[in-house]
Amino acid sequence: MSRFSRRQLPAVVLLGTLLSTGALSACSDPGAAASGGSAGAASGAATTAARNGVVYNTSPAQQRIHAEKDAALAAKVPALIGKDGKLTVATTAASIPLSFHATDDKTPIGSELDIAQLVADKLGLELDVQVTSWENWPLKTQSGDFEAVFSNVGINKDRVKLFDFASYRAAYMGFEAKKSSSYNIEGADDISGLKVSVGSGTNQEKILLAWNKELEARGKEPASLQYYSSDADTILALSSGRTDLNIAPYPSTVYRENTRDDLKIVGKVNAGWPSETLVAATTLKGNGLAPVITEALNSAIKDGSYARVLARWGLSEEALPESKTVTEANFAGTQAGAAK
Template identity: 45%
Template sequence: MKSRRTVLASAAVLAALGVLTACGTGDPAAEVKPEGKEGPGLNLGPDQKRIRSDKDEAAAAKLPEAVRKRGTLVVGVSSGEFPPLNFHATDDKTVIGVETDLATLVADALGLELDLQSASWENLFVGLDSGKYDAAFSNVTVTEERKDKYDFATYRLDDLAFEAKKGSGWTVKGPEDVSGKRIAVGSGTNQEKILVDWSKENEKAGRKGVDIKYFQTPTDYYLALQSGRIDGYLGPNPSVAYHVASAGQTETVGKFSGAGAGLQGKIAAATKKDSGLVEAYAAALDHVIANGSYAKVLERWNLSTEAVEKSEINPPGLPRVKG
């Protein structure tokens, strides 16, 4: 039988290291059961049977007329592989994950057909600037700097986590705990900013800074973690939690708000500032929260702890970078 992809390209499950855990009686690649979890596991096949919502006429009425006439909601998502946020199904084509599912709910509530398009992280914002995308659903954190150019409608709490090899004996509570450590982080992300700030804080206090490492793909940094070339990885809590549960070879050694100390970070649908779309997104999100479909999506991806009670438009975000 022709071989099919049996691991997530992000190395959430690394078959090369023998950490794939599957269940079910069908295609073993179609479901992954995180270690210690009960139930049928996660559906990783192209037929997602996504949770859907009814239309909210009041939310749809808030859309610009041009979008209503077009009948589609063009949403950009990151082309990277970051389960359970967004990644490819076992057919290597269909984009799946919590971000895709939530974008689907918003499109449903607005009475629009979802037109999902993948792009690199940088090009997501280029696409928003040019009007190519109506929104980005890609684990985008609200920041004060981003609010200069974009409007935001929140839909999840933003938590980050440090991941290390199991049994590391390492706990991260603050900057001093990463002094001198080799930490992998995604370029251009809020977690990079926090790590850079922590490194500067350590140096100012006379401690060693952080040896920040960058890799092209999640597969690369997980292989580096397993081989001991890095001490840890700082990334979105959903991705870390998913990998820890699925692989069974690493552990979460620290967790905190993506906005840093004193402020709970928020993940939001991003849209071009003054595009006239953000109020419609917030109303649609409030509708799917109220009808229960939102909670079902988060439960499906084991992210219920990151639920919000209502969507906020442009809430306080990650502080500006100080010169």
């Protein structure tokens, strides 16, 4: 049952309109790019020791880092959200190490959920994780099924019309290729004539389409965009040489570079190119939850638990010094301060 009133239903109609134009689907969808296998994979190993020094725990027994309840923050949780004692969080469980299924193929784990756990702890709420598809989280957040989304969601000008945000991580896309390659991807010229795999309807596709348009305007051969039906097929195509590059959320490319012997990162671009963006907890516009999450995140940053979570998953370089609340009202002014 929805936790919100029927007075919000017109916004759902607006959401449907935006979805039909692709405005909301163009984003940092972790599930639209290859994860290199969910959870641990095929081997069933509970941990993976990576070359970057991180030991990835992919088992259901996560032993998550926790934070202490902040009574003052707990008192600020909107009554309609806090009345059941839970923080209901949506995630896609589609991209290691961000959000994926553990070795039991059913328990959602990853850095996104660890950060959500810190927020829930600070607010004195039980973390209730709900796995959903990338396409469904916007509508279900609008309807009240989800109170927050922690799933590599990037802030953009279309989303702020319907949602409020609490930033918690830098947002980048990585280009990956076979280790034997000599690519160095910095801009449009570097993908000319190459075969590049990309998820349909994502921010990374938006970047590539813009780069191709730039190439064609200068009389150069555009990249050939390749689409695959599964993560496994995407990485198989790359490792076998059927594609030259794959573009995916940067944390996923870092994971593969450090746990596989055949792939490496050959480029990095802000997920909001040509502007900049951040990854953020996503809440229903105007319901008062985003500012409270922002405060909880800043408390976790201050006490060090936030840094420990990112280090646990090899994501320290994407840490933010401060969480900020981003809404439609202040979105334009936040762009200059986005992480570089």
